[in-house]
Amino acid sequence: MTSSPSTGPLIEVEHLTMRFGGLIAIDDVSFAAHQKAITAIIGPNGAGKTTVFNCITGFYKPTAGRLTLRGVGREFLLERMRGHEIGQKARVARTFQNIRLFAGMTVLENLMVAQHNKLMRASGWSVLGLLGVASFQRAEAAAVELARLWLERIGLMADADRPAGELPYGDQRRLEIARAMCTEPVLLCLDEPAAGLNPRESAELNQLLVSIRDRDGIGVLLIEHDMSVVMNISDHIVVLDYGRKIAEGVPLAVRNDPAVIRAYLGTDDEANDG
Amino acid sequence: MAYFTQQLINAITLGAIYGLIAIGYTMVYGIIGMINFAHGEVFMVGAFISLIGFVICSSVGISSAPVAIVLVLLLAMSFSAVYGWAIERTAYRPLRGSFRLAPLISAIGVSIALQNYVQLAQGARPKPGGQVVSGGFNLFTADGFDVRVTWLQIIIVVVTIVLMAGFTWVIARTSLGRQQRACEQDMKMASLLGVNVDRTISLTFVLGAALAAVAGMLFLMYYGVIDFFIGFLAGIKAFTAAVLGGIGSLPGAMLGGLLIGLIEVFWAGYFSSEYKDVAVFAILVLVLIFRPSGLLGKPEIEKV
Amino acid sequence: MGPRLPLMLKDAGLTAFVAAALGIFIVGFRTVDTGGGKGLSFDYHLVDLAVAVVVIFIGRLGLSMAANGQRWPAIVLGGAMIAAGASPMKLPSGFLHWFVALGGVLLVIRAIWPWASDAMSAAARTPSGLALGKARSRWFGWLLLGAAVLMPFTPIADQKTMDLGVLILTYVMLGWGLNIVVGLAGLLDLGYVAFYAVGAYAYALLSTQYGLGFWTVLPLAGMMAALFGIVLGFPVLRLRGDYLAIVTLGFGEIIRLVLLNWFDLTNGPAGIGSIPGPTLFGAVFAETPPAGKQTVSEMLGIAFDGNHRLIFLYYIILGLALVTNLFTQRMRRLPVGRAWEALREDETACQALGINPTNTKLTAFAIGAMFAGFAGSFFAAKQRFISPESFVFIESAIILAIVVLGGMGSQIGVVLAAVLLIGLPEWFRDLGNYRMLAFGLAMVLIMVFRPRGLISHREPSIRLHPAGSGGSG
C-alpha cells in the first residue's frame, strides 16, 4: 500500500480463496485498489487473474474471503451480493477477456443497454415509457448524449448505427470499455483490453485508460499481459502466480523483484512475450 | 406386500426400457451439449421396424421365438442406426457454430417430420404385434394375490443388462470410448490431437439410435401395440430419466430410468393413473429447478 | 466434367443407398390389418420406394453438379424431373408426382441460385437499392394492413375465405406474441399453447358459469395468462436455454393433462360447449334474440345475415393482432425491449451491466403469455366449444415454426410465415396430409440454410444518424 492517494482504498480484497473441486485457483490473495488509480493484476497464464475478476463481479461465489467496496457513501460486501446487483448497486463494471458485445445490436444500442437501470426508472418500468411521457423522453435524450460523449472519446461516432459485431476487433475492444463506462461505475475492471491490438491501437488504449483515471476519476483494475501497457500507465501492480500473490508494488519495484522474474522467466512460454 | 412386489417388478421392466432410451440422450448431450429432441422418434421408428420385422419373420415361417427376437433385434438396431446417422448428418452437423438454439429447433423439426412420415407411411391407427413371448411363472402368492414374473420381463431386464455392460465396456475400454470422452472434455483440443471429431459424433448418434431401437422392440413386445406417437411421451420420460440421473452420466441414465419407471408405476398403482404423466413432468421440472446436475452428474460452472 | 463425375456419382449413390435403407421397412412394407383380428399383413410399396430412391440419386447428382458450377447439366436434370412429375406418366402414387416435380423445382432453383442471388445482392448494395429495400418493406406492411382491412368487402370474401382469414390472423397474433419471448428475448418457449389454453378456458368458464361477457373477460383472461406466466416462469427462467425449452414443454403438457383430467372444472375430454360469442355493444349475433337481449340486426336495422358474425370476428382478431403488434413495436424501443434483445445476445454481459436477467425475462414471458391469453379467449368465443385437444404440443410447435420461419424478431416475417404455413395447406387441401411433414422439414431446412428466417433485416431500435444517411458503411 505505497504510493496511493490518501482517500483509503476503493476496494479491498482480503484473503480471497476460490476452489474448483480440487483445484485452488486463488489461494488467500489480498490487495487493495484506489480511486483515481490504475491497479494492474499480472501473472502468467492460468495464474487466476480472471478468476479474481469473476469473484469481484459476482460471477463466482468465493470459497472464502472478503471483498469490500467503499462506493458512493456506502460500503458493499461484494461476496454477499447477487451477480447483477454488483453492477447495479455497487457500480462495478467490467469487460471480458473474450469480447462480449451484443453483436447483433448497433453500437449505440450497446451503449443504451448499459444505461438500462437508470432508464428503466425513468420509464416508470415501461408504463410511462409506453405513454410517451416527456420526462422519459428527456431521460432518454440524456442517455443518448452520454453515449454520444463516449462515442466521441473512442472515435466511433460514425459507426454508431452499425451492428457491433461488424466492427473491427480493436474497435470492439474500445466499445466494450465505453459500454462499461456508460454504467457510470466507481470501479472498472478490464480483462486484457490490449490483447490482439496493434501498437498504434495499443497506444490509443493507453491514452483512453489514463483519461478514464484522470478525467473520470474512478478506480481501474487492469489485467494485462502487454508489459508496455502495464509499466507505462499503472500506479500499482499485483503479481499472481499459481493463484498466489507473489509480489506487489509500484512498477519499478515489481519489475526488479526476483520472485516476479522467476515466475515469468521460469516458464518457457512467458519468457518471450513478458 | 404382494401388490407392492408385483408393482416393483413391473416398474423395473419399464425402467429398463426408459434407461435404454435415456442413454442416447445422455451420450449426445455429453458430447455436443444438445438435447436431441428427435431421439424419442428414433425409438418409435425402431419399434415400427421391429413390428415389421416380426411380421416378416412369421410370414417366412420362422416360428422359434428366440431366433425371431435375435433377428429382429439386429434388424431394428442396424436400420435405426442409419436413422441416427442420417439425422445427425443432415439436421445437426451443418448447425455446429450456428446460434445457440438452432440445433434444438432443428431437432423439433426432425421430430415432427419423423412422426408424420411414419404416420403417412404406416397409417395413424395403433398397430398390434410383436407378441412372440408369452407365459411366465408365479413367484409367490400372498394375501390371495399372485406375484407373477413373465418370461418377457426377464428377457427385457436381461437384454438391458447385457447391453449396458457391453456399452460400459465400449466407453471405458475401446478407442471409440476414449475419443468420445476426449471430445466431451474439449472438442477443439481433441481434433488437434488427431481425434476424428465428426466420426466420433456420428458414432455416438449411431450407438444411441441402436439402443433406442432395442428399447423400441422391447416396448413393442411388452405392450403389444404401438403407434406413430409413442416417441413423444417415451422420449420425454427418458429425457427426464437422463436429467434425473445426471445428464452426461451413463450410470445416471440407467438409474434415472429405473426411478422414472418406479415413479410412474407406483403413482399409477397407488394414486391415480390419470396423473402419472403429470407426476413425471413435475419431476422433470423440479429436478431442473433444484438440481440441474441430477443425482450422479457433475455441476457445471460456466466459465466467463 | 472430367474426373469429378465418378466422385459425384459415388456420392449420389451413397445418398440413394442411405435413402433406401431409411425407407425400406417404413415405406416399403406398409402394415395393414388382415381383418378378423388375425394380426397384420403387408401392403408392399417397394416400387414407390425404388422410384423415390432413383429420384434422390438424380437429385443429389444434380445438386453436386450445381455446387461445382456445372449449372446447365443440373438445370437439365431438374427440368427432366419437373417434366416427369408433371407428365401423365403412371407413377404408383400421386405423392410421387409431387415429390419428383418439387425435387426438380428445388434443383433448378439451386442451380440458378448463384446468378439470382448475385444479381439481387448487387442491386441491394447500391445506395438507392438500400433505401428502396427499406421503403419497400415499410410500404409492404401498410399494403398488407390495407388488404387485411378491406378483405371482407372484396368479392373473394366468401365464408371459406373469411374463416381462413380469421384462422391466419389468430396465428399471426400468436406468432407476434411468441415473437416477444423467442424472437426478442431469445427464450425458447415450447409450452406457449398452455397460455392460449388458460385464456380459452378462462373465457369459457367465466362466461358459461358466471355469465360474464366477452369484453369483460378479455382483459381478465390476459391477466390470468400473464399471472400463469409469472408463476411458472419465475422458478425456471434462470435455467439455460435448452433446459428452459424442455421445462416449458413440461408445463404445457401438465396444463393440458390437468384440463383433461379435472372433470369438475373443465368437463375433461368432452370439453365445454355453448360458449357465447362476442357481443357488439351488448347486442348478440343471432337470428332470434335470446331472452332479454337484442340482436345486432335489430339494433342496426339491417337484415340478418350469418356472415355478419364472421365479419365481426374477423375485425376483432385483426384489432387484437394489431394491438399486439403496436405494443411490441413500442416495447422494443423502450429500455426493457432493448434489454430483452441484449439478453438474447449475451446474458453474461447483461449481468455485468447490472441488468437483472430473471426479472427482464419474466416481463417478456408474462407479456407473451398475456397475448396468448387474449388470443385464447377469442378462440373460445369464436369456436363456442373448446376441449383439451386444441392445446396440444404440436400447436406450440406450429406457432414456433411461424416465428422461426418468419425470422426471429421480425414482425412482417411472422405474417408471411403464417400465410405460408397456415394459409397454403388450407388452400391445397389434397396436400393437407403432408402439411405437418413439410412443417418439420421446413424447420430443419430453415435452420440449415437460412437460420435468420425469411426476413432477416433488423431495424435498430434507436439511431444516432437518420436512416439512409451515409454515416455508416
Ligand SMILES: Nc1ncnc2c1ncn2[C@@H]1O[C@H](COP(=O)(O)OP(=O)(O)OP(=O)(O)O)[C@@H](O)[C@H]1O
Ligand atoms: N469455472 C471454472 N471451473 C474450473 N476451473 C476453473 C474455472 N475457472 C477458472 N478455472 C481454473 O482456474 C485457474 C485460473 O484461471 P484464470 O482464468 O483465472 O487464469 P488467468 O490468470 O485469467 O489466465 P489467462 O492469462 O490465461 O487469462 C485455471 O487453472 C483455470 O483452469
Ligand SMILES: [Mg+2]
Ligand atoms: Mg484470464
